[in-house]
Structures are given as structure tokens and as C-alpha cells.
Amino acid sequence: MCGRKKVSKSKTSSRRTSKKSSVLRDILVESMSEDHVAIVEKLSEPKYDEDVAAELKLKSTIVRTLLNDLHMNSLVGYERSKNKKTGWYTYLWNRRDGKIKEYIQGYLKGRLEELNKQLDSERQGMNFNCSCSRVPFETAVEQNFKCSECNEKMKEYDNSDIIDKIVNEISNVNSLLAQTENDTFFERGKK
Numbered sequence: 001m002c003g004r005k006k007v008s009k010s011k012t013s014s015r016r017t018s019k020k021s022s023v024l025r026d027i028l029v030e031s032m033s034e035d036h037v038a039i040v041e042k043l044s045e046p047k048y049d050e051d052v053a054a055e056l057k058l059k060s061t062i063v064r065t066l067l068n069d070l071h072m073n074s075l076v077g078y079e080r081s082k083n084k085k086t087g088w089y090t091y092l093w094n095r096r097d098g099k100i101k102e103y104i105q106g107y108l109k110g111r112l113e114e115l116n117k118q119l120d121s122e123r124q125g126m127n128f129n130c131s132c133s134r135v136p137f138e139t140a141v142e143q144n145f146k147c148s149e150c151n152e153k154m155k156e157y158d159n160s161d162i163i164d165k166i167v168n169e170i171s172n173v174n175s176l177l178a179q180t181e182n183d184t185f186f187e188r189g190k191k
């Protein structure tokens with residue numbers, strides 16, 4: 001039982017506010033990318049992938065890859081039709097407005113779960129450290145208070161600042177989650 005842990009940096013709190021102010025938009029950028037969001041924005045009405053590509057001045061192959069990512073998360077759907085002359089399929093893509101909010105809220109809830117786990121483990125006492133890691137008391141005892149990797153002595157460490165940071169981050173994510181409720185950025189006709 002080794003409970004080593006590296007301090008992870010918070011993504012959500014370093015989020016920059018975008019020009020178009022929307023929590024939903026910001027978090028979709030954070031969880032996917034600015035390019036994915038650009039495509040979602042272009043799909044305020046159903047479009048063919050080559051039209052989206054032309055509007056965004058991107059290669060069709062790139063747009064298709066981005067659309068597939070979005071499709072894997074159920075954020076877009078498509079209607080496929082076969083050109084009888086050429087035998088090729090064309091795809092008319094549409095945005096699944098309701099799913100976007102659901103996806104983003106799911107993303108934030110996942111983040112909360114992760115933070116709560118971190119908080120639990122910090123509260124259980126992740127409070128011995130050397131220069132390469134932080135471990136709970138039991139692990140420090142098992143290793144005779146000497147790190148097997150850097151050979152340094154493990155010293156007792158006050159993790160109350162880390163606990164405060166996690167608590168703040170949890171309240172930050174909770175407030176973002178509440179804000180998503182009234183955010184209608186990706187709903188048709190409300191822009």
C-alpha cells in the first residue's frame with residue numbers, strides 16, 4: 001500500500017473568461033478545445049461538413065475529425081444520405097443542444113468527485129514529505145521515514161493549505177455548476 005501523491009494543478013480555476021461570456025462555452029473549451037467549440041457554434045442550424053469547413057477555413061478532414069469527437073460525446077448528430085449517382089454518402093450535421101449542457105454538467109460533476117477524493121485523502125493525512133513525493137503516515141512508517149526513491153528523510157508536513165485550496169476549488173466548481181443551469185448559450189434562437 002503506497003499512497004504516493006503528486007499535487008495536481010487545478011484546471012478549472014485557471015480558466016480565462018472568453019469574450020463571449022458563457023460558463024458553458026468556457027467549460028466546453030476547457031474540456032474539448034476552441035476548435036471543437038467553433039464547430040458547435042457553426043451548427044446553430046444543420047450543415048454539411050464541407051460547409052462548416054469552408055466557413056471556418058479549415059480542411060474538411062480536420063472538421064470531420066472534430067465532428068467525430070463531438071459525436072462520441074453525443075454533442076452532435078447527423079443524417080446520412082447516399083448520392084445515387086456517385087454512391088458516396090453525405091452527412092448533414094446537427095447540434096444536440098440539450099446534450100451540451102448535460103455533458104458540461106457531467107464534466108463538472110466528475111471534477112467534483114475527483115476533488116472530493118483528493119480532499120478525503122488529504123484529510124486522512126497526506127502529511128509526510130520528501131522532495132519527490134507526499135505520503136500518508138502509514139507509508140512513511142513502512143519506509144522507516146526514508147524515501148526509497150530520493151533517499152531523503154521524510155518529514156512531517158502541514159497540509160492545511162492544500163486542504164484550503166481543495167475546499168476553495170470545490171466551492172468554485174459548485175458555483176460554476178449552479179451557473180450552468182441558467183446559461184442558454186448553446187440553445188437555438190437565444191443567442
Ligand SMILES: [Zn+2]
Nearest residue numbers: 130132147150
Ligand atoms: Zn523522495
